[in-house]
Amino acid sequence: MFTGIISELGTLTVIEPEPSRDAARLTIHAPASTVDLPIGGSISVNGTCLTATSIDDGTVVVDAIGETLRRTALRALRPGAPVNLERCVPASGRFDGHLVQGHVDGTGTISRIEIHGDWRQVRIALPPGLGRYVAEKGSIALDGVSLTVTAVNEPTSASADGPDDWCEVGLIPATLSATTLGTRVVGDLVNIEVDVLAKYAARRDDYDRAAEEVAAR
Structure with missing residues (x-):
């Protein structure tokens, strides 16, 4: 379990595709x-x-399986790329961000960046299906960074959970300097993890709706 508070900017030194293992x-x-x-x-x-499989002299080796590569933006990384790192939080640790599982739900695309002095307002185009889990003033993790949603598009019957769904976040100077979000540009992919509580609440709504439809038959 994580909190979305990045503790270190690491550097990807080697990425070895292993097609035979789909990894x-x-x-x-x-x-x-x-x-x-x-x-x-x-x-x-x-x-x-990810799970550490080897550690030596300040480096760590991890395996990313096919599901991980298809679901996340790790597939787009190249040697030399900075990466946001966080160790799992100890039971006695301070919870400064929000509940982050490290289970990426999909990738979004940065569609707009507005610069306001030393901070930025960033809009993320959400993949289909994730918009229902994102709420204004709710929590979201982008590339592992715990952030507060500052704005969302208003869903309509025609576009709900569609390709036009988006959310916005504000990036303060500390976030810009301590994470990879400070170097992101329009068009970049970012990993998205929505609030786990929102997923369970929506799942319950789906079951309730299905039960009502069955009862009405």
Whole structure:
């Protein structure tokens, strides 16, 4: 379990596609995040929960299977790319962000960036199906960064959960300097994890709606 508070900017040094396994192996330079990280321990890489399979001299190796590569923007990374890193939060730790599982729901595209002095307003085009889980002043994780949603589009019967769904977040100077979001440009992909509570609430609504339809037959 994570909080969306990035502890280190690591560097992807090697990415080895393994087509026969439908997977890829990533080597990340992460001197701070590898301290006391055990083999088999969890680490969030751009918001994706991955398992450390090898650790040596400040680097960590993780495997990304096909499902992970298809669902996240890790597939677009190249050697030399900075990555947001977070270790899983200890039970006795302080919860500064929000509940983040490291289970990426999909990728969004940065569609607009407005610069306001030293902070930025960023709009993310959401993939179909995720708009229903995003609410103004709710929480969202973008590339593993815990953020507050500042605006969402108003759904209509024609566009609900459609390709035109979007949300906006505000990025303060600390976020811009401490995470990869400070270097993102229009057109970039970002990993999205919506609030887990919103997913369960929507799932319950689906069941209730289905039960009402069955009862009405």
